[in-house]
Amino acid sequence: MNAAQKVLVTGAAGFVGSAVAARLAAMGHAVVGCDNFNDYYDPRLKTGRVQTLLAPAGVACHNVELADGVQVQALFEREQPALVVHLAAQAGVRYSLDNPAAYVQSNLVAFGHMLEACRHHKVQHLLYASSSSVYGANASLPFSEDDRCDGPVSMYAATKKANELMAHSYSHLFGLPATGLRFFTVYGPWGRPDMAYFSFAEKMMRGEAIPVFAEGKLSRDFTYIDDIVEGVVRLLHKPQPAGEGAVPHAVFNIGNHQPVRVLEFIQTLEKVLGVEAKMNFQPMQPGDVPATYAAIDKLRGWVGFAPTTTLETGLSRFRDWYLPWRAQRDAAAPTTAG
Template sequence: MLVTGAAGFIGAFVAARLADMGYQVIGCDNFNDYYTPQLKRDRVAALLAPRGVPCLPLELADAAQVEQLFAQHRPALVVHLAAQAGVRYSLQNPAAYIQSNLVGFANMLEACRQHQVEHLLYASSSSVYGANAKVPFSESDRTDEPVSLYAATKKSNELMAYSYSHLYRFPATGLRFFTVYGPWGRPDMAYFSFTQKMLKGEMIPVFAGGELRRDFTYIDDIVEGVVRLLFKPTVAENGAAPHAVFNIGNHQPVRVLEFIRTLEKVLGVEARIDFQPMQPGDVPATYADTAALRAHVGFAPATPLEQGLERFGAWYRTWAN
């Protein structure tokens, strides 16, 4: 099976878990510099190399490279997690999102079709819900008013996957991830950058008075959901496309100020806060309705925030030193 974005945060853990389950896993990643590539190489060394999982350097926006990858390895199952992430960065470098999230995804869909992949599992995002005032967010809610280009590309992925699934009858499943955190995470995420700054005694930027709420979801829960869904594709009934989307979130949104207090407790340091206005592209809250996920695979994330942050904090002190 193939895991794209295998040097990334979620991708590395998913590839490692599938390898531990006894599957032959091929990983790929373009090792871009959105954040330090050294962290990606460290993930590969710590999580993939010991399990014999190769992580091939590959640019998915290059159709010829994608075709060669599929022709050589012929994966039966594909977990597509490679993407240009980040809401705020999409305001600075929109071209990166078009290439990675649209062109790259189109190349993946075409390769899956040509090589008759049995199931494509791909990353969407809670960002597709935009500034939805109805909470918790349900998969049946409207998602046609994205407030960032990142969100627009992820909604586009869902539409593209649906059309391919409908036309060519291959199962595809989109995963709307909610604020994933944990060891080996992304430095651009608040929990990671706050930890770095707090341990150095630096100010941390907190937007909208710290009143924004996020559904923090621990990495182990994400991996469990991904693996269960991978082996349970949607079955087409009554002419419907074999396509579905699922929320994967903790179903327990936390105010950012409360999150900071928990991080202070875990790290044993006091945060120095620099309050700033709400940023373009941000949303007031994310909150996952996980009933569909639970009904489909009998699981939903539930790791308490403090427990997850304790694990992250312990990893960070080791990694940073």
């Protein structure tokens, strides 16, 4: 890949997007970002990522609504990207039960606009975020890219599976090289506060009880942000080749291949924070699955990489970011007289 080729990263003010954009810039690539800066979670995290991760790396992050086709067309005409890493999406399984319309707009309409823009602007490779959620309640572990994924258990999962089908059709019809990335429970510094590790840390520091579903027996393949980024940048350089009857589309799991039970996860978080957790046990929630577990043979075989960061190491790095960030946030919070 030529460093002079411009890379567009969508969702660049988001958790994964900001880390990917900063890494690509550090590697010498010309990078431009966009985000719609919505308020799904504390917008100070998005502005903080822009100021701390993107601006020092020289990455501009434009305010663009990808569900608006006119804005997408203008973005592509102005920036002329050669490669696109599409990480913008409405995230979260539980929120999709309350506001499915947000997922239709951000994950289906916006993705359709991105595919059209990539097609007409002859983008050399489109990487896009899928999710381990596409596997649904698959009982076969670990989850393999060859498994059937036509039984989503949430609207979020359904939109991510739809993205894979939409991208495959564009690869088939128009020869657009596209790669779907099935991320497994990403965590780390600058993360999303709706994710369990972040929300648990917040409650534990306040002395509040954390909700523990299904008696803590659920297991997740927690994957540290740096491992996710490494997989993304390696795959960006290596699209699926088109050939005789071959569609230039592929999907890859990017997961740690080390599922951890939620109770064990909480114990590790207690250890790194030095705080004992109060637990409120609750039944399993709609849209949840018992376990996620990534098979990573395909990723390792294609780009020679597999995640390696242990949970304790990753959570310790999260703590080192989180505690100063929390102190700064709380110090800046307005006080009320009483």
